[in-house]
Amino acid sequence: MRRLTGFRGAGPGAGYRGGLIAICAVLLCCVEVTPAPSQPPSAHAFDRGEPITPIPAAPAADPLKVALGEKLFGDRRVSHDNSRACQSCHDIATNGASQKRHDVGLNGAELALNTLTVFNSTLSxxxxxxxxxxxLEADIEASLQSQHTMGSSAAEVAAKLDADPDMRDRFVAAYGRRPEGADVVDALASFQRTLVTPGSRFDRWLKGDDAALLAGELDGYRLFKSLGCSACHQGVNVGGNLFERHGIFHPLASPEPRILRVPSLRNVATTAPYFHxxxxxxxxxxxRKMALxxxxxxxxDQQVKALVAFLNSLTGTYRxxxxxxSP
Structure with missing residues (x-):
């Protein structure tokens, strides 16, 4: 999740669950499924045989490029009118997104979709x-070019930065040349790949720390699996690796888009409000709404409490x- 779509609740009776499995099979035949980026599970996670694996450490990267990318992430010059930075909607000091139902575009109108968190996005x-x-690079370029978000381009950003002696020196140090559009994108991508949040209590449990989860949280995880939630929310990002149709039995939220990428549930307790x-x-x-x-x-109420307790245990750490x- 940021946002919960594709979450599985439960229906009573084996017959109902059989029907749900059939529905899932039909849905999966209608969407394109591509494997998530492979992440080597820890030995403890493999031994437990769980459908979720711990978040690994951030990949090795050139520290100069990462530092430059972080600086660019908070630089308003990435937008055409210098009014906003990536950080404006993706606040890494909080949840990697925002607290708003819809962020506002360059023209002052609300964006069509709720902002997804940038944390762990590169694991999807x-x-x-x-x-x-x-x-990731294609996503960054599209964000820079979108008239709803930045209304700029990598080349325009590079030209602005080339006029700044400090930024010019940073690019020369990191890339051996003055700012170019491709380097702007690469620096931002280098930084965003570091935005992973390992160390959640659930990941500690996966790695063998039996005391990391409270009894109620473990009950919630067992329920999460038994109800079928882990059929869609699995892997290192607890989701993010297939598409689903929402509102199968009852409307869930805005009807469009009808098909959505199942979002990650990592840090989901921090990313309200929910859904697209x-x-x-x-x-x-x-x-509750997902189940219906x-x-x-x-x-x-007991089932909801248990599931929410488990979802709270997915909050990781950053720096x-x-x-x-969150605790």
Missing amino acids: FRFGWEGKFRT DGSAPTLDDAV AQLNATLT GAPVGG
């Missing part, structure tokens, strides 16, 4: 709610601090 196999972009239209204000509300919309099932300041 596609980018954006609709998965239009196959690479931001219409669910709390995690409790999102879990996707399964025609009404979860008990030594919990994402969003």
Whole structure:
């Protein structure tokens, strides 16, 4: 999740679950599925045989390029009118996104879709709610060019930065030349690949720390698997590697887009509001609505409490601090 779509709730009875499996099979035949980026599971995760694997450390990268990319991430010159930076909507000091239902575009109008978190985004196999972009670099270029977000281009940004002696020197140090459009994109991508959040209590449990999860959280995880949630939300990013149709039994949120990339549930407790239209204000509300919309099932308060407890255990750390300041 940022945002919860494709989450599986439960229906009573083996017959109902059999019907759900058939529905999932039909859906998966209608969408393109590409394997998520391979991540070597830890020995403990493999021994447990779980469908989720721990987040690995950020990949090795040139520190000069990463530092430059971080500086660019917070630089308003990446937008045509110098009014906004990547950080404006993707706040890495909190949840990697924003607290708004819809962020505002360059023209002052609300953006059509809720902002996804940038944390762990590089662990998913596609980018954006609709998965239009196959690479991080393509996603960055599209964001720079979009008239709704930055209204600029990598070449325009490079030209602005070339007029700044300090930034020019940084590019020369990192790339051996003055700023170029491709280097702007590469620097931003280098930084974004470091935005992974390992160290959640759930990951510690996966690695063999049996005391990392409370009994209620472990119950929630067992329920998460038994209800079928892990059929869509699995792998290192607890989602992010297939597409689904939402609102199978009842409307879930805004009807368009009908097919969405199943979002990651990493740090989901920090990324309210939920869904592609931001219409669910709390995690409790999102879990209940998902069960009804996707399964025609009404979860008990106890089931919801257990699932939310498990989802809270997916909050990782960034630079030594919990994402969003959560416990």
